[in-house]
Amino acid sequence: MTLMAEKQIPAPRTITTKPRTSDKIFRGVIFAGALSSLVILAAIAIFLGLRGFEILAREGLSFVTGYEWFSSINSDGTAGEDPSVYGIGAMLIGTIVTALIAVAIGVPIAIAAALYLNFYSPNAIKGFLVGVIDLMAAFPSILFGLWGFNILMPSGEYWAKLLHKYLGWIPLFDVSTPFFSRSPFIAGLVLAIMIIPIVTSIAREVFSQTPLDRIQAAYALGATKWTMIRAVVLPFGYSGVVGGAMLGLGRAMGETVAVFTVLNIIFQANFQILLGAGGNVASLIILKFGEASAEEIKALMAAGLMLFLLTLLVNMLADLLVNRTVKQGR
Amino acid sequence: MSTATLNYPKPQKPWRPKQRDLVPTYLGVIATLLGTWALVEFTGLAGKLGAFGAAVLCTTVVSTFLAGRSRGKQAAKNAAVASLITSLALLAMFPVISILGTVLVRGTKGLYTGFFTTDMGLASVNDPLNVGGILHAIVGTFLMIVIATVISVPLGISTAIYLTEIRGPGSRLIRFLVQAMSGVPSIVAGLFIYSAIITGSGRGFNGLWGALALAILMLPTVARTAEEVLLLIAEDLREAGLALGATQWRTVAMVVVPAAKSGLITAMILGIARIAGETAPLLFTTGGGDATNLNPVDGVMGSIPFAIWKALISGSAESNARAWASILVLLVLVMILFFSARRLGKARR
Numbered sequence: 001m002t003l004m005a006e007k008q009i010p011a012p013r014t015i016t017t018k019p020r021t022s023d024k025i026f027r028g029v030i031f032a033g034a035l036s037s038l039v040i041l042a043a044i045a046i047f048l049g050l051r052g053f054e055i056l057a058r059e060g061l062s063f064v065t066g067y068e069w070f071s072s073i074n075s076d077g078t079a080g081e082d083p084s085v086y087g088i089g090a091m092l093i094g095t096i097v098t099a100l101i102a103v104a105i106g107v108p109i110a111i112a113a114a115l116y117l118n119f120y121s122p123n124a125i126k127g128f129l130v131g132v133i134d135l136m137a138a139f140p141s142i143l144f145g146l147w148g149f150n151i152l153m154p155s156g157e158y159w160a161k162l163l164h165k166y167l168g169w170i171p172l173f174d175v176s177t178p179f180f181s182r183s184p185f186i187a188g189l190v191l192a193i194m195i196i197p198i199v200t201s202i203a204r205e206v207f208s209q210t211p212l213d214r215i216q217a218a219y220a221l222g223a224t225k226w227t228m229i230r231a232v233v234l235p236f237g238y239s240g241v242v243g244g245a246m247l248g249l250g251r252a253m254g255e256t257v258a259v260f261t262v263l264n265i266i267f268q269a270n271f272q273i274l275l276g277a278g279g280n281v282a283s284l285i286i287l288k289f290g291e292a293s294a295e296e297i298k299a300l301m302a303a304g305l306m307l308f309l310l311t312l313l314v315n316m317l318a319d320l321l322v323n324r325t326v327k328q329g330r
Numbered sequence: 331m332s333t334a335t336l337n338y339p340k341p342q343k344p345w346r347p348k349q350r351d352l353v354p355t356y357l358g359v360i361a362t363l364l365g366t367w368a369l370v371e372f373t374g375l376a377g378k379l380g381a382f383g384a385a386v387l388c389t390t391v392v393s394t395f396l397a398g399r400s401r402g403k404q405a406a407k408n409a410a411v412a413s414l415i416t417s418l419a420l421l422a423m424f425p426v427i428s429i430l431g432t433v434l435v436r437g438t439k440g441l442y443t444g445f446f447t448t449d450m451g452l453a454s455v456n457d458p459l460n461v462g463g464i465l466h467a468i469v470g471t472f473l474m475i476v477i478a479t480v481i482s483v484p485l486g487i488s489t490a491i492y493l494t495e496i497r498g499p500g501s502r503l504i505r506f507l508v509q510a511m512s513g514v515p516s517i518v519a520g521l522f523i524y525s526a527i528i529t530g531s532g533r534g535f536n537g538l539w540g541a542l543a544l545a546i547l548m549l550p551t552v553a554r555t556a557e558e559v560l561l562l563i564a565e566d567l568r569e570a571g572l573a574l575g576a577t578q579w580r581t582v583a584m585v586v587v588p589a590a591k592s593g594l595i596t597a598m599i600l601g602i603a604r605i606a607g608e609t610a611p612l613l614f615t616t617g618g619g620d621a622t623n624l625n626p627v628d629g630v631m632g633s634i635p636f637a638i639w640k641a642l643i644s645g646s647a648e649s650n651a652r653a654w655a656s657i658l659v660l661l662v663l664v665m666i667l668f669f670s671a672r673r674l675g676k677a678r679r
Contacts, residue, residue: 019578026579027496033488037507037553040546044518047526112418120416129423131672136426138668140607141516142635143657146642147429155377193425200422224408247513254515256610261642282517286613297529304521308514315513319506 044308052302055086055295063302065089069267069284071296086299088306093269094184094279095307098259099252101188101273106195107245113196114203115229130204137197145261148190153262156186160274175275182264184278190258195248202247206240206325207233236325243321250314254307256282281307358396362388382424386417430661437658440651449632451621455641455649464656466622467637470537471663473626474616474633475602477541478548483598485545486552490597493553494560495568495582505557512550519546520611528615535617537631543611552601559593560586596674603667607660609635634660 019027049056056063066087117129160180167173210233218228259280265287266277285300285307292300362385369384390413398406445463453462489508493501523543528535563586571581587594612618617630618640634656641653 022579023577026577026582027498030488030492030496031498033485034492034504036485037489037504037511037549040549041507041511041514043526044514044522047522048518051525051529109418109422112415113422116415116419120412121419129419132423132426134672135665135668138603138664139429140609140635140660140664142607142609142638142642143429143433143661146638146653146657147425147432151428151432155379158377159379196422196425224404226408226411227404229411250513254513254517256515256517257639282515282610285517285521286610289614301521301525304518304525308518311513311515311518312510315510316506318513319509 041312045305048301048305048308051298052305055299055302056305059086062087064092064306067267067269069288069299071288071293071299084295084299086296086302088281088284088303090267090269091279091281091284091303092306093271094263095253095281095310097271097273098184098187098191098263098278098280099249101185102191102195102252103245103249104192105188106192106248107199109192110196110199110244110248111203111241113200114207115233117200117204118207119225119229119233133197133200136193137201141194141255141258142261144190144194145258148186148193148258148262152189152193153181153186156189157181160185164274172271173274175272177275179276180274182262182276183274184263184270185273187259187263187278187280188273190262191252191255194255194258195251198251199244199248202244202322203237203241206237206244206322209240209325210236239321240325243318243324246314246318246321250311250318253280253314254282254311255280256286259283260286354396354399358392362392365392379424382417382421386413389413389417433654433658433661436651436654437661438655440653440655441658445655449620449622450637453620455644455652456646457648459648459651462652464632464634464637464652464659466620466632467634467656468659469622469624470616470619470631470633471606471635473624473631474537474541474544474612475606477538477626478544478605479598479602481542481545482548482552482601486549486597486601487556487594489549489553490556490560491582491587493557495578495586508550508553511546512554514546515610516547516608517610517614519543520614522546523611524614535615535630536628537616537623537626540612540616540631540633541626543615544605544608547608547611548601548605551604552597555597555600556590556594559590559597562593563589592674596671599667599671599674603664603671606664606667607635609639612636613639634663 059066063086066085067090068085068087069091070082070085072082072084113133117126117133121129157180160183163173163185164175164178164180168175214232214236215228218232223231260283263278263280263283264276265279265283267279268277270277281303285303288296288300365388366381366385369387370381373384390410393413394406394410397409440459442460444460446468447465448461448463449466450462450464451466489504492498493505520543523539523546527533527539527542567585567589568581571585572578576584612633612635616633616636618636619630619632621632623629623631638653638656638660641649641656
């Protein structure tokens with residue numbers, strides 16, 4: 001009997017880990033698709049660098065530090081007598097100033113909203129409020145621009161005047177001429193509203209990862225809700241929230257249409273945030289693109305490269321910080 | 331002994347506040363209302379926002395005082411913070427309400443029945459509102475969205491599959507790059523297409539280039555949402571597929587992707603919502619024509635955001651009304667996309 005049985009057992013199959021041909025093809029195709037983001041990012045840097053190289057090489061460091069943007073061109077399209085000068089210093093400062101205003105106004109509101117949604121809001125309206133915030137993230141930027149120009153501007157001006165009246169002795173809130181319309185402050189307000197949804201959703205996610213046992217331990221020790229938040233939630237979520245704020249900063253730096261609609265673009269480094277003069281690299285590109293000469297287009301490409309590198313850097317730092325608290329990819 | 335004679339005591343609910351205990355609360359509400367009225371009436375806090383600020387101030391002061399009086403210093407702090415956080419959270423909702431209201435009120439003025447069936451090819455921006463429409467823009471936006479979707483959805487989903495199913499070399503780097511890419515300013519995408527394609531090739535502005543720029547912006551949204559969705563698929567399903575002798579390709583194509591279908595559609599819709607209102611990249615790539623153009627590879631093509639942009643910068647009263655009407659159309663489109671994505675997302679859970 002046993003001999004018979006042994007005969008019927010087929011030879012053991014050789015076990016391999018070699019993937020089938022179909023799997024090889026599958027993995028190859030998917031890998032190629034997955035590389036697309038790498039390829040696109042590299043291509044953006046390469047092409048913008050290639051077109052802008054000439055201007056970058058000629059202007060050198062003064063492209064970043066210079067305050068003058070002058071394209072010398074005659075009416076017939078040929079290059080003019082005076083040498084062209086391209087410097088985005090004023091616009092870079094404007095970008096950073098407006099983005100910082102946005103963060104200073106938007107991030108506290110966003111953190112409060114995230115805390116409210118996680119720890120205060122009744123369950124019945126929580127879903128609705130989250131929906132409202134998410135919907136805000138889906139609004140197109142031109143809508144914010146149009147709304148900001150028509151609706152927010154008048155009241156923003158009013159608040160700017162109040163700020164100037166009572167806090168004008170602080171250099172930041174001083175103005176050299178009483179012109180409050182279309183100021184970096186108002187642009188910052190619009191940007192603040194635009195970054196609130198993204199910062200809120202990241203802060204909410206970070207706060208919701210707070211270990212429940214620590215929260216309950218705090219309550220067991222007699223903490224009120226606020227002492228619990230201060231002792232447990234905020235320290236735990238700190239780096240994640242900082243990352244979220246930086247992500248908001250990156251968004252605010254790259255915003256184009258809304259800023260262009262609201263801001264009065266002037267080529268000077270303006271630190272008086274209530275004065276109606278300012279700029280932003282992205283809106284510079286929109287402003288000059290329409291009637292730019294071939295050379296100026298190259299300068300605009302170089303400006304775009306700077307903007308790209310700046311926002312990429314800010315975003316990468318932000319992602320590193322957020323990923324430290326939120327383990328899984330968002 | 332019948333049970334009817336048993337006399338149950340009436341439930342007392344001693345935790346319920348008595349009317350007498352609620353007196354301070356009522357007084358507090360009255361004090362808040364009076365204080366708000368006084369602040370708005372006698373100080374510079376004007377407008378809706380000013381009234382809101384005054385209300386916040388009064389509520390905070392009164393609730394802090396009440397909590398402090400009955401339960402001490404810590405409770406007072408707690409009440410103050412709770413009131414501040416709640417009001418800041420409410421403040422975050424303000425713009426949404428204001429935006430929706432404004433667009434609805436101003437947008438409906440510029441609408442008429444021909445708005446969706448005529449284009450601006452023969453109409454100038456200063457023509458009265460019953461001439462011209464945004465047919466060209468709707469057609470252009472639709473075509474560009476379709477092309478961008480066809481390009482970015484396969485790339486985005488294969489990125490997500492690589493990150494969740496294959497988990498091959500460089501997964502962390504790719505995930506990081508996708509995250510970084512989602513922060514690339516939209517204007518850079520437009521500039522990139524302009525520098526890489528339009529300056530090089532002799533072909534001018536057209537819809538395809540616009541769609542390519544939009545695809546760059548759509549890709550990270552699709553990839554990230556799809557990755558989240560695929561991570562939610564139970565590991566058991568994959569193991570069951572493999573245990574039945576399926577290759578990885580068959581497992582992914584026949585088990586994982588069908589299981590995640592509604593989620594992947596959500597990812598696509600969210601991607602479309604992301605790009606539907608993008609203006610900046612289109613300014614560099616499409617040319618923004620006024621006549622209806624059905625051919626994405628030849629000639630300038632309009633789009634809703636570009637139509638708004640054009641109406642906005644021309645500045646006349648009629649074009650302003652047109653801009654608001656177009657933005658109403660755009661907003662309705664975005665909201666339809668948003669709510670269908672949410673509904674699909676809810677159905678999944």
